[in-house]
Amino acid sequence: MIIDKIEFLNLYKGLNVNLKKAFEFMQETDFSKFDSERYEIQGSDIYCVVQNYLVKSVETTALEAHRIYTDIQYIYSGRELIGYAPLEGLKEKVPYNPQRDIAKYEGKADFTELKAGMFAVYFPHEAHQPCIGMQQGDRVKKILIKVKC
DSSP states (O other), rough: OOEEEEEGGGGGGSSOOOOOHHHHHHOOOOOGOOOOOOEEEETTEEEEEEEEOOOOGGGGEEEEEEEESSEEEEEEEEEEEEEESSSTTTTEEEEEOOOTTEEEESSSSSEEETTTTEEEEEEEEEEEEEEEEETTTTTTEEEEEEOOO
16 A cells, blocks of 8 residues: 555556556646546556545445456545555455456454545555545546556
8 A cells, every 4th residue: 555645646657557657647647627537548457537525434335355456546635544455454345346357355454544646556456435525515527547556
């Protein structure tokens, strides 16, 4: 897991070529003009989904993990809590769906507040629980970038 501010993206470009391309896309793109859609950056290897939503309660969300893609979750506007837990020790709640590249888990998570201008990277061995509100009614615009491992 990586949590940082967008101005420090250059520190992470050496991790791998696909992450580098995703980080460059984040730095070069004006997301104010993007609506809730999927945008391909490098075919199905790297793509982003722009999400606009009202935050949810922790009780209505679940830990999730992926096997094929690493998630970059960039908060463009608003703020939210995101839970984190290593997969080891979690109980699978919803089995892995290969078409959606997702499984859901239950267990204890640690939470971090992400504000506008911050991003988090979750690798396949890490579960995350996004979209949790600090206050009911808060609205978030998030750029979710999926990077094939």
